[in-house]
Amino acid sequence: MKNYTIAIHGGAGTLLKQHMTTEKETAYKQALSIALDQGTAILENGGTAVDAVAAAVRNMEDSPLFNAGKGSVFTAQGTHEMDAAIMDGKDLNAGAVSLITGIKNPIDLARDVMEHSEHVFLAGDGAMEFANSRGYQTEKPEYFFDQLRYDQWQEIKDSERFQLDHSVNKDSKFGTVGAVAMDQQGNIAAATSTGGMTNKKWGRIGDSPMIGAGNYANNHTCAVSCTGSGEFFIRGVVAYEVSALMEFKGLSLEQAAHEVIQNRVKKIGGDGGLIAVDVQGNITMPFNTAGMYRAFAKANSPKTIAIYKD
DSSP states (O other): OOOOEEEEEEEEEOOOGGGOOHHHHHHHHHHHHHHHHHHHHHHHTTOOHHHHHHHHHHHHHTOTTSSSGGGOOOOTTSOOOEEEEEEETTTTEEEEEEEEOSOSOHHHHHHHHHHHSSOSEEEHHHHHHHHHHTTOOOOOGGGGOOHHHHHHHHHHTTSSOOEESSOSSTTOOEEEEEEEEEOTTSOEEEEEEEOOEETOOTTOOOSTTSBTTTEEEOTTSEEEEEEEOHHHHHHTTHHHHHHHHHHHHOOOHHHHHHIIIIIIHHHTTOOEEEEEEETTOOEEOOBSSSEEEEEEEETTSOOEEEEEOO
């Protein structure tokens, strides 16, 4: 069997064991396992890396456990504004959407931008107009309602505070989802999707939909999907920085990702993590927080699912 690799994440942050129930941990691991299996099945059958990462992310968007799609957090206006991006390492083709509402699977719309438009990044009303032209049906707000997310919003509603992602712990920064893969043809791809931050204002956009910041893929180097404090990942151009260190300094995938997450982004105040794969099928999943929901699988190897550093 030819080689293939896939890795996924469900966000990084202050994932302390004392704040995690056995039931909740089991639920997250099961959700990660199901999403990983979706992508793995495509790769096993000779499907493309783009198909695999899109399928894995779509599955996590359908789960209320993650801050993407169905589980998206509430904005200051009590709405849901979602972002997503996808990139094909074979030809550097990419698509991204931001500030969209009512779309069940934002990653599908991002892929449509990549494959059915001459553009890379569409946002807000324009992105919704494009979705309408592609025949998308919008879900009612009730579809995206989650009691935990609503309660978190109520805690900080009408204040100047915002909260990154969906834990009751104010320091937590997890929930954004992503996937990277290498298919049997040796092509790589990356996909990322998020609901942003609780109580966000003014059309705030994080790193997730920004090509080069939160999502990047290039067959010459690697595919990367990030999660964490978006403002800092944007400033550090984190996803592309990993690729650049490989291309221009000759670092390995693991060396480059470690340098960016453990040194460069930390120096400017950012925390979080990333998952990455190169064209040899190597995987790295560094994070500088207490934990990161993550999983990976390779051809002829058992899948691995983890949350904490150990």
